[in-house]
Structure formats: structure tokens, C-alpha cells
Amino acid sequence: MFAFTIRRIAQGILVMLIISFLCFTIQHAIGDPVRDIVGISVSAAEREALREKMGLNDPFLSQYIRFLGKAVRGDVGMSFFFKKPALEVILFKAPATLELVFVSSVIIIFISIPLGIYCAINPKHILSRIIMGMSIVGVSIPVFLTAIMLIYIFSVELHWLPSYGRGELVNIGGWKSGLFTISGIRHLILPSIALSSIMLPLFIRLIRSQMMEILETEYIKFAWAKGLHKRRIWFIHAFKNTLLPVITVGGVQLGTMIAFTILTETVFQWQGLGFLFIEAVERADTTLLVAYLMVVGVIFVVVNTIVDLIYGLVNPTVRIQGTR
């Protein structure tokens, strides 16, 4: 398990190096740090002097290494618009997005697992057919449309839930959380449903098809022949095996979900990373874009490493390979 962990971490670092290189290349190609600092009302000669002083005329590779050295210490540059370190801006906005993704993940886990198992056990039941049909519809409707429909129904027509913003927040050691006030939770409901609307049907379908396949295997047939209770066969024997591919896909999809927050946050005016990213694109705030990509990259890598470690816990064969 130890060797396995070390190897996964090494792979994670490699992925981060590649991401940082891509980010730097983008910034190098489209960004202009001089403008970021002095604006546009400075003469060309002064700009050139500043470029030389900042090392912007140095070879590409030495600039990259300098960028990497600063990035490791948490400095990816100043945001042109906020006049603050980009990472600070990102970290200030991150809790909103992470809470949204967290609540959506909880919704997905607690709904997709029971529904997926139900559909796998009773594939011909009318209820399973309805769930399967709905899931096709769910996958096909884009997030922003779901979001707008939710706002129309629950905010505009029924006046049940707020349609934008995060509501009342609690500050816990610098982390502004909406999970501990009623207003905050009410504000979370619609965005998190909208965000989970794409992944939820996918996971129901994934769990169903995996589990149906597992239920046909010899070891499940043997479990029946041992005279086990059906609940034990379904929830222990079949489900534990179903989990393996679901965990793998889940790790990748969690990253995708962070990307999907861009749409959800825009519709709900949710002050998180996705919203920040769209603003940064509009303002050509390249440093902030790069910082966003790096932070999302880190989250992606960390989540996937954790997922792989969990996978090792569930699947005994992986553990053995790791130790060899």
C-alpha cells in the first residue's frame, strides 16, 4: 500500500508539472504582464524598459522555470483586475464552489446508488423503466436550461426558493460557509440540483448496468447456491463489486463537475470559481485564468489520487500489485 501511495503521488506531481507548463505557455502567448501592472497609458519606451527589468525578454524556458519556482511558493502573479495576488482571489472564491460541488456530490451519491440498485434488481419493473426514461431526458437537457427551469418554477412561480446569491454566510476560520444557516442552505438547493442534473442520470445508468452485469457472474450464482439471503447477495456481494468501476468514473466526473460549475454559477450568480472564471475571460485577466486552471488542476489531481487510494481499499487485487 505504501509503494502504491508513493507511486500515485509521483504521478500526481508529474501531471501538475504538465498542467503548469501548459498554463505558462498560454500566459506567455496571450498575456501581457506589463499591461497588468501599469495599464495602457504609459509610453512604449517605458514599457520596453519595464519588460527588460521584469525578465520578460529572457528565453522561454528560463521564464518557465522562474514561473514554476514562484508557483511552488504559491505565487502565480497578480490579478490585473483585482490588484491582488491571483491565488488569493481564487482561494477567497473557492469555498462557494467547493460547497456547491460537495452538496451536489452528496445528492448524486444518495440518489443514484439506491435508484441504480433498484433498476438493476428489477430491470423489467415499470418503475425502473420510468427511472431509465427520465435519466435519458436528464442527460439530454443542458445544465443552464435545467437551472433556468428550476428558477422559473421554484422562484418565479412558487416563490419557494431564492434564485441567486449565497444568502447568509458564516465565517469559519476564513472559510465563508453557507452550510450552517437556513438562508445559506435555501440558497444552495437550486444550484446544487442544477449541477447534479447531468451526473445523476449518468451515475444511475452506470450503477444499473454494472450491477446487472455483476448479477450474471458465476460468483453471484454461487452465492445463491450457498443459500444466502437476497439482501446480502445484492448489497454485499454484488454492490461491492459494482462500486469498483463507479469509484473510478466518479473521481473523473468530480473534476468535470467543477468545470460544470461555470454554467451553474453564471445562471445563479453564484460567487464562486466558475463565475470568477467567466469574469476573468471577459476582462482578459490572464494571470487569474492561469491561477484558476492551476487550482482546478490541483483539485483534480488530489481528488483522483484519493479516489485511487479508496479503490485500493475496496479492491484487494490492487493492493497486492502495489506492494510488489
Next chain:
Amino acid sequence: MEHLLELQNIVVRFALRFGDLTAVDDVSFTLDRGDRMGLVGESGAGKSVTGFSIIGLISRPGYIASGRILFEGTDLAHLNEEALRNIRGNRISMIFQDPMMTLNPVLTIGTQMTETLQAHMDITDEEAAAMAVDRLRMVHIPSPEKRLNQYPHEFSGGMRQRIVIAIALLMDPALIIADEPTTALDVTIQAEILDLLLELCATGKTGLILITHDLAVVSQVTDKITVMYAGRIVEMGSTDTIIHDPRHPYTQGLINALPGSRHTGSRLNQIPGMMPNLLTIPPGCSFHPRCPFMMDICTKQAPRLKYYKEHERQISCFLMENQNKGSI
């Protein structure tokens, strides 16, 4: 005396969109305590389906269309699911073909053994573990206490089949149904597993149904043989008489196809043609297209399974009936 197991005119059908397929047609046999019966035939003869029908585990959409399965006096064909569950793994247990596929890869051997015990008895984890260790010792697994915490992939194929046998033995069943238990194993391991099965059956009063296509295996282990072809029994009697003097042309074909019955270097005998699939079972005797002794009547009428005293067995073939008439 009451038999341990008595199949009476069992018919198994598979419900398909275009109608029902008959996979097992009017199969009857009896098995007494301590009997070891071989159920023999090519793939698709219906032998596995017959075996699984006994414990009500025919894969969907198969179902028992008619007949009775009397086991210790109870009709299993008409038993409710919970009562049947309590018989599975308890009074009747099964051994499957491929030990690499039979054990759940994510559960320890210990879990897979104790859960079987706890499904049928109200005992603590410690008691169950002690019984599991005992059974592992019976199938000659070294240091069984340590083995309980290991996963299936940490064992070889032969070891896994021993574990499967140990699981089958947990509740001291009255009947073990072994579906091709040695087919997926190396020849040397095959012999070990067969010896083990024999040893275990000889010590207890356990009945054994050995489902296989391998006549060599059958002749080593069983004392009676039931030969099936296209869902029907064609010949049934003691292993000795059938192996040394097969009467049904199909059984003769099977035995002639064994390598031992030919001189080294010459081609093996094989039965010409293929087992018909269930959709296209020929009319009359289903074996007639492949039979070297085919007569007119064989294409029109199906022979009945009858007991022939002079051959000490039941045979379903018009050749026998004609010989009989001749001799009378």
C-alpha cells in the same frame, strides 16, 4: 424406503419471445444416500439445467414446466423461495465449474465461508470461523486459520476449488451437485480434486451428482451413470455395466471417442455431426441423424426409456426393443 432424491418427469422450458424451448424433457431418476451418480452428455444435453433445476436456480427465463423433485420427501419444484433458500447450501450444496470465477473477488475466504453458516444457523462469528477452519482442514488446506483472512486471488486454481468444496461441505449436506468440477483444472490437480470428492463422499452419507462430459472422470468417481442427449435420458444404469458394455448408440459413440479405446497414432473416433440445438431437435429419436444404426421408425417415433433386465439398465432405443421382440 424413501429415496434421498427422486426426479419425476421433470420438464424444464425456457420462455422465449417466439415460444417455449424445452431444455429438459421428461427426466426421471432416483438417488439414494451415499449414491454417486454421473450425469453425462455433450454440451447442451441439458445436464447442467437438470442439476440447477433441483435447487431452483435455473437462469431466467428457464422454469420447471412440470414434474416433481422429491428431496427427503419434500417437493422442491413447488416450494416457496424462502424454504428453498434454506435448503440451498444447507441440505443440498453445489460445486461449480471454474474455481477462478466461483469465489467473490472482493470478499475474504473467511467471510464467504462464515456467511454461509450464518445464513442457515444462528451462531456467532467465532463459532462460524471455527467450523470454517475445520472444513478447510478437511479439504487439506494448510494452516487454515491464516487463510481465512485472505482473498481468492491469493490462491491457486486447485486451492480455490478445494475452498469451494469446503464451502459446499460446511453444513454437512445430504446431496452435493458438482457441475464439471474438474473441467477448468490441470490434469494433475483434477486427479487430486476427484480423490478428495471420493474421500469426502465415502466418509459421510452424502449423495453426489457429478455433471460432466468426461467419461473418464465419471468412471473414476461414480457408481451409476445417466446419459443425456438433447434433453432426454438415453441410457441409465450402473457405471460398471455402462462403461464396459454401452448399449445405446450414443453412449457407444461417447466411449469409442475416448483416446484409450484406440491404438496410439490412429485418429480418434468421433460421433459424426453435432448435438442439435434446442430449436431444431429432429422428430422421432433426436439422435437418429447421427446414429449409425438408424432405422425407419427412428425418424418417425421417439423411443421410450425402458428397463431391460438382460442389460441391467434403462435404455431408450428402438434397437433394444426390436432385439427384445426377436428374443421373445
